[in-house]
Amino acid sequence: MGYLETAADFYSEVAQTPEVGLCCVQSSPLQLPGLHIPEAMQEMNYGCGSTVHPSELINEPTVLYVGVGGGLEALQFAYFSRRTSGVIAIDPVAEMRSAAARNLKLAAESNLWFDPSFVEIRSGNAFELPVPDESVDVVAQNCLFNIFEPADLDRALAEAYRVLKPGGRLQMSDPISTRQMPLHLQADERLRAICLSGAMTYDEYTQRMIANGFGQIEIRARRPYRLLDAPSYRLDQHLLLESLDSVAFKVPIPEDGACIFTGKTAIYSGTEVVFDDRAGHILPRGLPMAVCDKTAAKLFALIPNECMITPSTWHYQGDGCC
CATH class of the missing domain: 3.40.50.150 (Vaccinia Virus protein VP39)
Structure with a gap:
């Protein structure tokens, strides 16, 4: 059976x-x-x-x-x-x-x-x-x-x-x-x-x-x-x-891969009022922005000394950017 x-x-x-x-x-x-x-x-x-x-x-x-x-x-x-x-x-x-x-x-x-x-x-x-x-x-x-x-x-x-x-x-x-x-x-x-x-x-x-x-x-x-x-x-x-x-x-998979949100946020700590990565992600200084895991990794690689990535909370209810 x-x-x-x-x-x-x-x-x-x-x-x-x-x-x-x-x-x-x-x-x-x-x-x-x-x-x-x-x-x-x-x-x-x-x-x-x-x-x-x-x-x-x-x-x-x-x-x-x-x-x-x-x-x-x-x-x-x-x-x-x-x-x-x-x-x-x-x-x-x-x-x-x-x-x-x-x-x-x-x-x-x-x-x-x-x-x-x-x-x-x-x-x-x-x-x-x-x-x-x-x-x-x-x-x-x-x-x-x-x-x-x-x-x-x-x-x-x-x-x-x-x-x-x-x-x-x-x-x-x-x-x-x-x-x-x-x-x-x-x-x-x-x-x-x-x-x-x-x-x-x-x-x-x-x-x-x-x-x-x-x-x-x-x-x-x-x-x-x-x-x-x-x-x-x-x-x-x-x-x-x-x-x-x-x-x-059921949305298209982006060219750079699917977005998985696990409750991470990115927090910009640089000298500018906002940080713009020219890829659709604008981070006001000092304010947490919900991001998908893929974007979190990219931002940290781009500005490692000016971006804090908080751990996954394993709880996410929308908003933020991917």
Whole structure:
């Protein structure tokens, strides 16, 4: 049995018998005014972080949610797209689709603003998304793509790119590994299905997005997720997994490479009122300017004695320059 079949069987089980705290980092989901999460939906919070970033959700976007789970984030997205089929949620597991539909009906009882028609649940998978080219504003997935082997991850990322409108956003939350995952763990289908052994390193993960056409990546959060202890997992030393929340934009890749924002700033300390690098970056003296990692490196190389680069905060919400 392949790892995808193992994952499907596992999520069929936890759809019918919820496994509380299976992989979530947050003890409670994002809270919003007037939003009430049914207990049954909370029990099926199988994400490793959050893909719902309110700053990304203006103008009632059409959201394609891949891997509906218990419907929690589909409900949160519907909070911003309050219209029929504003959220399209797909899942290949029939039991999970049924559980999400039940949970969304419960949500309608405690959320006067919500109608179950706001979330359209469809059968489908990440490799063949059941929507036309360039038809959605946001594609989101939480703790799903990390279970894919590299070739399958590329297929999923390419499909997300296909269905996004130009300028659209791929919002993801996945575990990453602080070093290369050992082969014996990668080969364990059960550990991969429960989001422990398919994690790539940060560099591998972000470069896969870029290789599939995404020209800008912004890191929303990076935090500890799980520790694989050496004795239990037959390792030479403990292995820390982290949860990474990211937003990748369907914009062209610049000639000098994609922009990745990790919360760095550049601060000019020279004698001029402002510094202009003649490449689109103007730094007022003494004031921090958010920059992507690529620009940070270029500025430091250009004026190393007059430019402070602050460390990555692993949290970025926009503004600045690339």
